[in-house]
Amino acid sequence: MRELLEAVADGSLSPAQAEAELNGYVTGDAGRFDAARDQRRGVPEAIFAEGKSADQIVALAETALETTDRALLTRISPPQFEALESYVDETIPDATIERRETTVRVMAPDYEPPSIDAAVGIATGGTVDGPVAAEAEAVCLDAGVTIDRVDDIGVAALSRTLDQLERLRDADVLIVAAGREGALPTVVAGLVDTPVIGVPISSGYGYAGDGEGALAGMLQSCTVLSVVNIDAGFVAGAQAVLIARTIAAARD
Template sequence: MGLRDILDDVHSGELTPEEAQARLAGYARTEAGRFDAARESRRGIPEAIFAPGKTTEEIAALAETALETTGRAVITRVDGEAVTALETVLDGEVTHHERARCLVVHAQGFEPPELDASVGVVTGGTADRRSAGEAAVIAGEIGARVERIEDVGVANLSRVIDQLPRLREMDVLVVAAGREGALPTVVAGLVSTPVIGLPVSSGYGFGAGGEAALLGMLQSCSVLSVVNVDAGYVAGTQAGLIASAIADARP
């Protein structure tokens, strides 16, 4: 939009001054910091508010700015008393993804995007669901159809084989695993779908904290890309971007 278009929309009431400021500057100023309101138009992914290290008041201020400028707020790594407080003060449709530690708020009238593309989010075991859930939330907010395929770890390879038809139907796969991180390597060797490995900080002993899982995925002889340990947001955004490109290429 040009400057005159933005001014006309402010005058007609289609844009708030906050939305106009964000479009002109590329971000919106708040007492809690600057919110990147133009990230979605610039990168195709929603800006997220990372909760750790922020007070509830700071999270709320950023979330309110997100709602004013983009129509939604995505808050990651949030739990406990902060969730209860935010659900009370934020105006809109609030969804708390408890296991994924994500809070998503859609302003009244906000229409989430919808892509003609699917993302499969796969876990080796129950311990992987937190990071995988974060990936699923973000990919869904980008507009992809998300399917969860859970508890198919390689300790019993038949569980993966049983799910092969579903895995091969997906346009993109995020595969989360802890311990030695073998599951993404196995899956990537069985499908033609792009695979994003998500190492999880489960496991114990030597290589604990996701280190062995990360190194195992990086050393994979099958073709996959890998994000950092527990980086569900990054895995979800990468999957969403690939899904978006696939959807755009479809007739």
């Protein structure tokens, strides 16, 4: 405790960093940021942008960068991104911003990214699945795993799936996103000996076109796979990271 107080007094540690050390989280006007989640759970804290104001997004990102040297934001809108980008340009001009669809990573100049000796494959049935797949991809990249992403291999033309089969089999973990009836993860899981995480996507039209059809299809799969909630790219990515980390530890 005394060392923390002395560090705050001499300016080598900010009050937010000290609070994160003591409590594991930091409380601000925009809410609480779980700065210790990565150490405690093995997956990063993400800032869910949907429903938040641009000011709240900036405040939470500032806390994340101050306490963990990086920020991961999901479901971010164009106005929110513009506000975030302006904040970073003005206050941390040497920071790195990576944007994938509606998911954004911001890394401070002195951030040292981790590395995991494992590969996660990410496959999508069609272009519409891209934003959710990008969310999963950002989580995996944040953890330091190698990514091999292949898009638009839906089973409406099964040859598109089969001609990517070797790439899918090379991955240590697979995340497979699909809408409509959600058949792609089921088909892939029957062709590989790799853990498969199915992500139902809220795409399509008509009966159960909001992702319920895809979710039901994956849950009823006769091949072995795990299934996350509809559009839950972050959860799929985090689960893949936990599996990849276990595989890497076994290799070591």
